[in-house]
Amino acid sequence: MAEVSADAVTLDLLREARETVMSSPLGVIKTPMIPWCQTSLPLNINCNIHIKLENMQTTGSFKIRGVANQFARRPAGGHFVTMSAGNYGKSFAYASKHYGSKGKVVMPETAPLSRSILIQSFEVEVERVPTANLMNVVNRCVQDNNMTFLHSYDDLDLIAGHASLGFEVLEVTPNPDVVVVCCGGGGLLAGVAAAIKLSGCDQTRIYGVEPEGACTMYKSFIEKTPVGMETRSVASGLAPPFAGRLPFELCQRYVEGIVLVSDEEIKAAVSALYRSGLVVEPSGAAAFAAIVNEKIQEMEGKTDVCILSGGNIGKDELANIPD
Known part of the structure; x- marks a missing residue:
């Protein structure tokens, strides 16, 4: 984009x-x-x-507000990846399940483990990485797996x-x-x-x-x-x-x-x-x-x-x- x-x-x-x-x-x-x-x-x-x-x-x-607008403007059933410490990831996973989309959340290792478990309960993949590597992993998912990146704030x-x-x-x-x-x-x-x-x-x-x-x-x-x-x-x-x-x-x-x-x-x-x-x-x-x-x-x-x-x-x- x-x-x-x-x-x-x-x-x-x-x-x-x-x-x-x-x-x-x-x-x-x-x-x-x-x-x-x-x-x-x-x-x-x-x-x-x-x-x-x-x-x-x-x-x-509040994250569901932005997610609702993002998903409404993208085709249902897509394959999306994002990075999040928890709240965006939860809303992203909730929306992915509703719209029948595949999703992956790249999380910083410093995020509470309970957040990862919660996101996974929506049948969305979670990968925990050092904070400095978040965008590197996201870019790998986009390039190697043809996933669409949904940014969690920008x-x-x-x-x-x-x-x-x-x-x-x-x-x-x-x-x-x-x-x-x-x-x-x-x-x-x-x-x-x-x-x-x-x-x-x-x-x-x-x-x-x-x-x-x-x-x-x-x-x-x-x-x-x-x-x-x-x-x-x-x-x-x-x-x-x-x-x-x-x-x-x-x-x-x-x-x-x-x-x-x-x-x-x-x-x-x-x-x-x-x-x-x-x-x-x-x-x-x-x-x-x-x-x-x-x-x-x-x-x-x-x-x-x-x-x-x-x-x-x-x-x-x-x-x-x-x-």
Whole structure:
């Protein structure tokens, strides 16, 4: 597929994708948004925050939105390969089984084993490799086995599908002051930011949140070009080996900045959410961690949004989270 620029991401394109996503046979739902003040979650900032519960989405994360749009635009029964630490792989496997497609997920060895087992339960092949070798293995599958690569974050159809989440945020908070979103390769952040900004919310400040040990978008902002690094974090879903090219272009255009949180802050966030009755994985709790640790500027007295992007956490992961 030819490379596309950020100019290709228009409001009409995103609206069309939203219709595709919400009418998908994969069962994508409009997830709840609840006021933070109606929970028992801690907060030291005096502001009006809404929490978007994407951890309650079909397959347990936002990834199904992008996958629904990707698969709707490709022939059923194909032979696809992707790379994923878990959530995209789960949605990819779920869609592959529904559409009768063959699929293979190349996973980093650092991803929880429970994620691999879950993906295999959908009759999709999994190959675990060192993070640095992910793309090499994907390219081998494309060249030697004639498989089609579906990118887990750097893909126009995927990003357009993720934008449906941004439109849902605006239905509840039409002009938010601040929106905080987790960032791995940047697909979700790019889609949400594009939907909000192209809808006319010029004053909304959108922040991405990355782990300190997997800060590819943060470094890309500094270098002004997409970069890679050896990544490692308890939030494995936010630790791809490089930032996406199209997500980077969109984030440069629409995102205020990228902030970093430590693994310890992420673990504490998962624990706090769990104690309040919200099951959220480390990758899905990054935005929450940034807010409670006051990493986001000028939230005081404002209308803000925090996206909890996923809830796929296994017993093996929970066992490593402090009470």
